[in-house]
Amino acid sequence: MRRRLFPTLLVLAALAGCGDQAGSAGRTADGTFEIVTAFYPLQFLSERIGGDMVSVTNLTKPGAEPHDIELTPRQVGDVAAAGLAVYIKGFQPAVDEAIDLEAKDKAFDAASAVTLLPAGGEDDHGHEHEEAAGGEDPHVWLDPVRLATIADQLAERLAQADPGHAAGYTERARALHTELTTLNTEFADGLKNCQRRELVTSHTAFAYLAARYDLHQVGITGISPEAEPSPQRLAAVAKEARETGTTTIYFETLVSPAVAETIAREVGAKTAVLDPLEGLVDQTGDYFSVMRQNLTALTSGLGCS
Incomplete structure (x- = not known):
């Protein structure tokens, strides 16, 4: 508690x-x-x-x-x-x-700067998550387009709070918006032609990314990474992974990969890291470098060309 x-x-x-x-x-x-x-x-x-x-x-x-x-x-x-x-x-x-x-x-x-997706409920294939429906999904930063909008509004808020430096905030936000637009183009191009579009993840942190690039997120657990999936949920995800020919089960950096590894063994798939960027593990990187690592992991795991 x-x-x-x-x-x-x-x-x-x-x-x-x-x-x-x-x-x-x-x-x-x-x-x-x-x-x-x-x-x-x-x-x-x-x-x-x-x-x-x-x-x-x-x-x-x-x-x-x-x-x-x-x-x-x-x-x-x-x-x-x-x-x-x-x-x-x-x-x-x-x-x-x-x-x-x-x-x-x-x-x-x-989150007030953008439209949020609902949290919990069912995934793209009608399977209920472990968590009850209700509330909103906070993981907006995994969509570069939404993050660019947030950047613009943060600059406006900073300009109000510190008007003496408003021009600098506006200029830097404009440059960041351009970089995020470029990143969005890289993801859109990289994920356009893929053998599979099912994204099997250890928890449902990637709804915004999936929605932006026409992927279908299948979460083993719900919004909270600490949630324990039921045996029924594990069986349902394994069944779907087999039916869709999933070859990669993704786990994240800040929680145990054990559940993802269990599903992977069950269906004969491999595991790979997909970082939800809730915290920076490698202090030499940044948002852009980690998102590009995610893109590489996705194009490899989904068979994109």
Whole structure:
């Protein structure tokens, strides 16, 4: 059960965090605008758009699985002291709670910039996920087109919060939008002609990517990577993998590959990494390098030419 952060703790932590700041509200001692981000893709956007004009703190440590993180008092203080908090509402309950209590008037919900897909329910072939239907899928960053829209709106929000550097935010967001458009073209071209379009994944993080490029996601588990699939679900996925001639079962970087390996053995397939980019494992890479690695894994596993 998730431990809750009570308001008293949040207030005390916020006061402690503010006390650590030598600069004015929302700025470091040297005047740099402070941004707190919930997890890696939002850190990436903030750093690329903010450039040297911002200082970015990521609440999810490298290599940590972000869904159920808990915040330390110091991190809650960081939220309270920042000039802008960037998050996706509904993805990380502890972050939602801290922002609701300490930064509601200076927060940017990245998901509010785009149309979201429903979470849970059935996959593209009518098989029910382990999780009940309801809510919205937060994994918008895996669609470069949606991420470009989020980048544009984040730049606008930064320009409002820090108008002295608005032109720079706009210029860098425009350049990032162009790069994301190029990435979208690479995915569209790379996944146009494939022998298979079924995407069997360890959990259903890839609905946006699948929808953008006409793939059919089959998740072993639902939105939460920690969910345990039932024997019936494992049997259903194995059956579908055999029927569709699936040769690759994809697992992700921050959770155990055991379930994907079980399905792969059952159907005589191999396994490969498909990174949902919820956290950056290799600190020498970035969003673009990991997405291009994903494209290579997809074109190989799906038999694309």
